[in-house]
Amino acid sequence: xxxxxxxxxxxxxxxxxxxxxxxxxxxxxxxxxxxxxxxxxxxxxxxxxxxxxxxxxxxxxxxxxxxxxxxxxxxxxxxxxxxxxxxxxxxxxxxxxxxxxxxxxxxxxxxxxxxxxxxxxxxxxxxxxxxxxxxxxxxxxxxxxxxxxxxxxxxxxxxxxxxxxxxxxxxxxxxxxxxxxxxxxxxxxxxx
Amino acid sequence: xxxxxxxxxxxxxxxxxxxxxxxxxxxxxxxxxxxxxxxxxxxxxxxxxxxxxxxxxxxxxxxxxxxxxxxxxxxxxxxxxxxxxxxxxxxxxxxxxxxxxxxxxxxxxxxxxxxxxxxxxxxxxxxxxxxxxxxxxxxxxxxxxxxxxxxxxxxxxxxxxxxxxxxxxxxxxxxxxxxxxxxxxxxxxxxx
DNA sequence: TCAGGTTGTAATCGGATGATTACCTAGACC
DNA sequence: GGTCTAGGTAATCATCCGATTACAACCTGA
Numbered sequence: 502x503x504x505x506x507x508x509x510x511x512x513x514x515x516x517x518x519x520x521x522x523x524x525x526x527x528x529x530x531x532x533x534x535x536x537x538x539x540x541x542x543x544x545x546x547x548x549x550x551x552x553x554x555x556x557x558x559x560x561x562x563x564x565x566x567x568x569x570x571x572x573x574x575x576x577x578x579x580x581x582x583x584x585x586x587x588x589x590x591x592x593x594x595x596x597x598x599x600x601x602x603x604x605x606x607x608x609x610x611x612x613x614x615x616x617x618x619x620x621x622x623x624x625x626x627x628x629x630x631x632x633x634x635x636x637x638x639x640x641x642x643x644x645x646x647x648x649x650x651x652x653x654x655x656x657x658x659x660x661x662x663x664x665x666x667x668x669x670x671x672x673x674x675x676x677x678x679x680x681x682x683x684x685x686x687x688x689x690x691x692x693x
Numbered sequence: 694x695x696x697x698x699x700x701x702x703x704x705x706x707x708x709x710x711x712x713x714x715x716x717x718x719x720x721x722x723x724x725x726x727x728x729x730x731x732x733x734x735x736x737x738x739x740x741x742x743x744x745x746x747x748x749x750x751x752x753x754x755x756x757x758x759x760x761x762x763x764x765x766x767x768x769x770x771x772x773x774x775x776x777x778x779x780x781x782x783x784x785x786x787x788x789x790x791x792x793x794x795x796x797x798x799x800x801x802x803x804x805x806x807x808x809x810x811x812x813x814x815x816x817x818x819x820x821x822x823x824x825x826x827x828x829x830x831x832x833x834x835x836x837x838x839x840x841x842x843x844x845x846x847x848x849x850x851x852x853x854x855x856x857x858x859x860x861x862x863x864x865x866x867x868x869x870x871x872x873x874x875x876x877x878x879x880x881x882x883x884x885x
Numbered sequence: 886t887c888a889g890g891t892t893g894t895a896a897t898c899g900g901a902t903g904a905t906t907a908c909c910t911a912g913a914c915c
Numbered sequence: 916g917g918t919c920t921a922g923g924t925a926a927t928c929a930t931c932c933g934a935t936t937a938c939a940a941c942c943t944g945a
Contacts, residue, residue: 504892521803525717528932539894544934601800608793608800610850611713620849620861627864638867645868646838649845657812658802669812672819675830676837696922720902731924736904 508546511536515557520601520656524554524609555618558606561599562622568593569629583640586630590648591680594655594687604652650676660688700738703728707749712793712848716746716801747810750798753791754814760785761821775832778822782840783872786847786879796844842868852880 514535518527529550533540547553572589573582593599606619630636630644654660654676662669663685677684686692706727710719721742725732739745764781765774785791798811822828822836846852846868851861855877869876878884 502892507892523715523717523800525715526801526804529934530932540932541895541934541936542893545893550933604800604845607845608715608796608848609718610848610853612718616850620851620854623849623851624858624860624864628860631863641864642842642867643838646835646842649841650834650838653796653799653841656800656802657815658808659812659815661802662812666816668816668820671823672816672833675834694922699922721904722902732902733904733906733925734923737923742903 504546507536507538511538511543511546511553512557512560515553516561516598516602518598519554519557519605520598523605524551524612524615529553551614554606554615557602558615558618558622561602561606562625564596564599565590565593565603566625566629570633573634582634583636583644586634586644587647588680591651591677591684594684597687600652601656604649604656655684655688658688660684661690661692663689696738699728699730703730703735703738703745704749704752707745708753708790708794710790711746711749711797712790715797716742716804716807721745743806746798746807749794750807750810750814753794753798754817756788756791757782757785757795758817758821762825765826774826775828775836778826778836779839780872783843783869783876786876789879792844793848796841796848847876847880850880852876853882853884855881 511532515527515532518532518535521527522531529543530540532553533543536543543553544550547556568589569586572585576582576585603622606615607623609619610616627641627645630641636644654673659669659673663673664670673684674681703724707719707724710724710727713719714723721735722732724745725735728735735745736742739748760781761778764777768774768777795814798807799815801811802808819833819837822833828836846865851865854861855865856862865876866873
């Protein structure tokens, strides 16, 4: 298999594992096994574990921004932009690990290198909302807040425990609303 | 020094370090140095690093809930409960590391033991808002969302980089609003 | 066919780190 | 004074993990 294609496979696998366990919590061997190759090959293709994480982070951000820009361009549906971008964000659960990996990066602000990239990435999203989507300060605040709560609940693995605690179910419904079923389909108890 | 008092010192120090670097990213030796004692003593007082983290997590949650209940009882000010609890939450920045440690726990849902405690803790907060504060579903959602965004920006260390990027400053002002100066005082570039 | 590049692995190394052990010191109590 | 307990450390162990090395298999073109 050509190296470029192998890299994509590894980035996919790494997005999942890093999202699960965070930067320090995942080993290059876990990523290698998830990608079906050997551990030394992972580090040879990316240099270091840190560079791999930064590549994964960059890819996750691009995935999100590309989806946002597509939603912005397709303004057919008629209902508010904030709603449309919100749904676009939620729909990203199908790109497994993107939300959770981004959040793992965002909580790594204390790390010098990862922190710089994470802050820059967050600001990219901010600028998109303000400058391209035309959001007001309040709209930006509300949108980011909902996005962060959504991501935290995913990282908490609350969807996976759905049905085991009535309060957990109530919280899920309060936050995810109409999208609850869709989230449970991808991240629920039975999901891979 | 009596062991009970020493434990509190260690829990204080650990709250800061865990908040900075996450569970897997911090070493027991870093905590020991922050507390001014030797590494073996840290693990002897708490058994394992995981038990120490769970103690830190529990303590951070109690700190928050105690502050919330105090704000709930003191209903003198006359303006809305949501606002008052929001300010209480923001004011917790003075208890250094509480927000960031909680968020570090919340993104560790993939870890079996820590995940269970983190989910239980989040649900404790949810129940407080719903049952004690009497919030509606929408109020709960908005409150938690603002809280998570606030915590993420702290973990990103955006306050520490204030003044280095106009967009970062704009984002800070959009999210923190009137509390911006207070946050910068505790978490800003010049803070410890 | 054979030289060279590409894809990939097995073996291993060295440093970091959580945990354990063995020990030390200072008071408290008799 | 002697012993017992509590508070604390130095030294060390065992394991994990990222990285390196050396090498194997397989194309591909001259």
